[in-house]
Amino acid sequence: MRHRLAITIALLSFVRPVALQAQTMGAYLADRIDQAPLPMTDRVTDPQGTTYLVEFERLVLSLRNGNRFRAVVRFRRTLTSVGGSTRSLARSTPVQSMTVNGTFAVTGSAIRFTPDPSADTQGLQMLDGTVESSGRIAVPFDYRNGAVSRRRILRLKHAPNIL
Numbered sequence: 001m002r003h004r005l006a007i008t009i010a011l012l013s014f015v016r017p018v019a020l021q022a023q024t025m026g027a028y029l030a031d032r033i034d035q036a037p038l039p040m041t042d043r044v045t046d047p048q049g050t051t052y053l054v055e056f057e058r059l060v061l062s063l064r065n066g067n068r069f070r071a072v073v074r075f076r077r078t079l080t081s082v083g084g085s086t087r088s089l090a091r092s093t094p095v096q097s098m099t100v101n102g103t104f105a106v107t108g109s110a111i112r113f114t115p116d117p118s119a120d121t122q123g124l125q126m127l128d129g130t131v132e133s134s135g136r137i138a139v140p141f142d143y144r145n146g147a148v149s150r151r152r153i154l155r156l157k158h159a160p161n162i163l
Helices: 002-024
Strands: 026-033 038-047 052-065 068-083 098-105 110-117 127-133 134-147 148-157
Touching: 038 148, 052 134, 052 148, 110 134
Parallel strands: none
Antiparallel strands: 026 052, 026 148, 038 052, 052 068, 068 098, 098 110, 110 127, 127 134, 134 148
């Protein structure tokens, strides 16, 4: 009887990542970048003095069956100055969007996203995030604007009613 109990406990601890995967399926909405709530604006100036405002509006992550994911980010990028010459910020900049599809894997509390290779995802790399709870995921992401690169942490919350 003790051997059966030990084997059962061992098997349950072995399948825990699979159970965690099942709990994390569905749609997630980014509610923070680092500690700032969305939408968030970031001012980026390159060494030549070109300044952009990057406004992150929304990011939705969908974890699907077969360990597939789809991430859609909506943002605006406005050129505000070139070498000290300021442009008017009153102009409306169109919203841009980017969609990334790929696979994900959960191991313990780590979640790894691997984008599918395509022309749109050229230069995107694997991202290692953290499953903070069954309803929260933290994912680092890098973005580049001109010669400036930034690393941010997206905080996503399970949002089953958005899709």
